[in-house]
Amino acid sequence: MKKNRIILALACMAGFSSLAQQSFSLDEAIEFASKNNASVKNAILEIESANQKVKETKAIGLPQVSAAGEFQNFLDIPITVAPANAFNPAAPADELVSLQFGTEYNAKGSLNANQLIFNGSYLVGLQTSKKFKKVSEYQKTKTIQDVKENVIKAYYGALVAEKTVATLTEISEASKSIYNQTKGLYEEGLIEEDNVTQLSLNVLTSQNSLNSAKRQLEDAKNVLKFQMGMDVNETISLSSDFDAVISSLDASQSEVSSDISQNIDFLLLNQQRELNVLNIKYEQSQYLPSLNAFFTHQQNALRNDFDLLESGKPWFPTTIWGLNLSVPIFSSGSRMALVSQAKIKLKQTENNLAQLEKGLSIQTEAAKTKYSNAFETYNTSKEAVAISKKIYNNYQIKFKEGLISSLDLSQIQTQYLSAQTQYIQSMYNLVSSKIELDKITNKL
Numbered sequence: 001m002k003k004n005r006i007i008l009a010l011a012c013m014a015g016f017s018s019l020a021q022q023s024f025s026l027d028e029a030i031e032f033a034s035k036n037n038a039s040v041k042n043a044i045l046e047i048e049s050a051n052q053k054v055k056e057t058k059a060i061g062l063p064q065v066s067a068a069g070e071f072q073n074f075l076d077i078p079i080t081v082a083p084a085n086a087f088n089p090a091a092p093a094d095e096l097v098s099l100q101f102g103t104e105y106n107a108k109g110s111l112n113a114n115q116l117i118f119n120g121s122y123l124v125g126l127q128t129s130k131k132f133k134k135v136s137e138y139q140k141t142k143t144i145q146d147v148k149e150n151v152i153k154a155y156y157g158a159l160v161a162e163k164t165v166a167t168l169t170e171i172s173e174a175s176k177s178i179y180n181q182t183k184g185l186y187e188e189g190l191i192e193e194d195n196v197t198q199l200s201l202n203v204l205t206s207q208n209s210l211n212s213a214k215r216q217l218e219d220a221k222n223v224l225k226f227q228m229g230m231d232v233n234e235t236i237s238l239s240s241d242f243d244a245v246i247s248s249l250d251a252s253q254s255e256v257s258s259d260i261s262q263n264i265d266f267l268l269l270n271q272q273r274e275l276n277v278l279n280i281k282y283e284q285s286q287y288l289p290s291l292n293a294f295f296t297h298q299q300n301a302l303r304n305d306f307d308l309l310e311s312g313k314p315w316f317p318t319t320i321w322g323l324n325l326s327v328p329i330f331s332s333g334s335r336m337a338l339v340s341q342a343k344i345k346l347k348q349t350e351n352n353l354a355q356l357e358k359g360l361s362i363q364t365e366a367a368k369t370k371y372s373n374a375f376e377t378y379n380t381s382k383e384a385v386a387i388s389k390k391i392y393n394n395y396q397i398k399f400k401e402g403l404i405s406s407l408d409l410s411q412i413q414t415q416y417l418s419a420q421t422q423y424i425q426s427m428y429n430l431v432s433s434k435i436e437l438d439k440i441t442n443k444l
Contacts, residue, residue: 033148034147037147040144040147040229042143050135054133057122061116061126063115068109070106071308073104080101082096104304105303105305105308108298112294113295114292116290119290120284124282127278142264142265145444157428159245163242171416175203179200194405198405198410249375263440276342283338296321302316363440364440367440370433370436374433381425381426382426388415
């Protein structure tokens, strides 16, 4: 029994460990963000809101039915006056008689129905609401694209931080190894103390750099978790290999072409142009008449006693149906001014579209150039690392053989570290420029 409890406890611990730490490839991180990032969630909700707006607009053109009830208690029944000779021919011509019309208690129940038959602005409004839904869908696409870009950059940033930690760990361990060997030689009286002192400084410097890099790695992972919409208290590990990503890139990819008409910013601005066209139609529709049908049925109770609900007492019906026609005739030029303003807005949007098209062409060429330069810099940095590492290894051998001082070795180590830093940065710059190129050419 005790053995079973131990096995169960170990299983629970293993399960908790697997939940506490999650491993993500780049594609998995993007997929996670597409479901959990707050901006994506809001974009999806915005589409649902647009759907409801379409339903709301459609409902305006459907029958509208309402019911109403009213109760009145006349504390003073209204009085009117009339010439007395209307009832008594013998009465003087200037004599008036007061008359009370009505009952003390009145109640009314009514059922009202209205139906829009024709209204130009309603038809345009229905088109506009559907267009807003399309804008929301494009906005969701843009949001997902932006989130994807941010996740990729954050993921690569974390990979760069991991690679930096690995490089500094290698240098730190090498520094410690040389220091321990040199310290042993010093204790045997074979070398001077200055060599040991210089190497101890190297060990301290490399360890401080490594500790700083580890903290930067944690920061980079927190940025990634934030972009993914993941709880920052959870532990994350990265399963994609940075070197494999770099190896998959090719300088020839800088020759890709772009269909500007499919760029999301262009699509959104083009939707704005179409909304401007509809706005012109809306303002022009104000010149058209509108026609509505209505139906009303009322039941009225007129009592001098408060017996409105007593059975057998009459309720008097009133039923009406009809049409309401409204014809705009003269607005002193205000409608014409509104149409002109809408046309000006359309022209401004068309100018912005032309400007955006030119700008996207320039940005595409700039992104290609940036990618080509980044690829060239990466190749140069890669070669520089290979050379500096070879020099560093040779100087380590020379130091062990007593051919150079610890200061010489320290300088070469700094040179190697600088080359590694530039190489890692060139890797990040390369993937970043590739991301920008893919985004501008609609391939992200």
